[in-house]
Amino acid sequence: MADAAAQDADEQLLHLNLAFLAGEPPACVLALARKAGGGSITPYVQNFLLESCIGTNVEGHQNSTYTTVILKRIISEVELSLDVVTDELYEEFAQRMSLKAKDSLLNRTDHIYKDISFLSSTYNNISSKLISLVARLSCSSNMLEGDTGCSLWPSSLFLSEFILSYPKIFSTKCCFELGSGVGLVGICLNYVGASKVILTDGDTSTLTNMKENMELNNLCIEQEVPEVSKESKNKVECRYLSWEEASKCDLPGYQPDIVGFVGQSEFIRDFLLYLGADIIYDPVCVPHLVRVLSMLLTRDGGQGESNGKSGDKFETETPVAYIATVVRNPETFNCFAKAAADTKLSVVNITSSAAPSNLLPYMLSYDRSSVQLLKVTLFS
Template identity: 60%
Template structure:
């Protein structure tokens, strides 16, 4: 019985890797694992019937884009194998400059963090910087954030993001209009240039939580990023939040998340120590506290089938305004 369950789990991982468009070497590795060391006829038939045979529009190549399905394994033992499936249009070649339409390890890590600690984000106004394909937004909606605001400074990335929201049955609120309060599946997608944005541009944005994935990448952009973070955290600190009412619910997550102080969570891969040191110094100068919580608040591993995803390379930072 246990052996059969283990085999089914391996075959599920193989199928999910197919739908996520994992690299061929990763898919082959999973196929061999499912076959006990080789790609057996049974595994071959499974691939033909359950993977290639069921391919739909969400995983087909279309011009310069590829459609992926990112399936998060259920963190609970409720007989539900997959808790959330995010369907995303992504760039085929991230080296061609279309980085905003690519799927990055930090975005996957931040998404796992959200799904691992849902009570931190439930009933909170969440604002993401550099939202890219919008995966974090899909996860925030899934855990019932009260408001989800996604932003990016690239127009083509923003359009792709809006399409991804619609592909996941989320309604995109148009500028100047407001969807009914009872409509829970809604997000805002806004153009935001860190260099040009001002306090007035963020007048209506008073977030409880600010998020970002792989947004510390260029020392030239660091001062602008720090300025925007400071504005958002300061504006959030002036709002009347629902955090007090939510305090008891979040007490088992992290006690710090239950306070009224707005918090930023940034997932990043430190590719260049000099760039990160530049960010760290600029944050200190702006009186921002930066704490690495990668180990203390590690998310669950909800994407075990994505062999190309190196979780160990990602750092998770918690940022607040110093009082």
């Protein structure tokens, strides 16, 4: 019993640390701090925040304002509850307020760095790692300024959990994402062993930020020069793609590759898998999105051959698209469903049958129940 209680306490502190590094809203961080303290933010939890969260935080990793707000909220709550605020917490807050007054430039940044840590689905096994993957991302801190492409959305988190929960679907496959945003899905695809990852977006500032995020995670960016690309071992490409302007001639490099595997005498087709997170949001964009999906799924050679694997419920012999989306407006979603049907695309909701593991239990702001997972293929 004592061991179980100690393990639970360590888990709560881990969640608190990961929530802070992920830039979770202050209210969520405080909720986890209370839980770690058994209902209140104890001196022990305060010291943990200072030493393991704020103290180890790389300079510039978190927006200074974010950390200051966390400290202020903790002090206010502890004082109101008539509990003890540690001297170290007061000193840290005072130091940050003084620094803020001296250098207002620290608070002018429009972006904040977030570490999104995916827990292992078997992390309760002492032989496995607690954290399977950490993705460092530069994200927008102000979505109201038209910087939505650089924000982290629930659908992207859900699709990432799906990839990590079912790695065999994406391993050795050429994967292509529409509207890649900050690039989290691409990082997860690379982690599970996709043979090629192609990330696209139609906004140039988002594309620039996406490339920076790939570099933050030590992922090489594919060179645009064909001669260099042929010899490159890089697996990630970041490309500009506007749905409104895209035509078949814009997609010559997105066909499946024919690749060979060591130890096998025959060549096996590396099927394309298409992905999208939160891309069904505007009825004006829906016709362009469906048109691009149709072009991608009907590429010459897209019918492919059997990949020689059996027994997998996700096994496919043709290109397939997985789309994670939050249905904010039923009319917009119905518009997408109708346009897809008119274009001979099959859209199946697989949210229940393919529910991913909860790999982000510390992200209290992430509402997994609001996300639906769709599988899109050509009508046979």
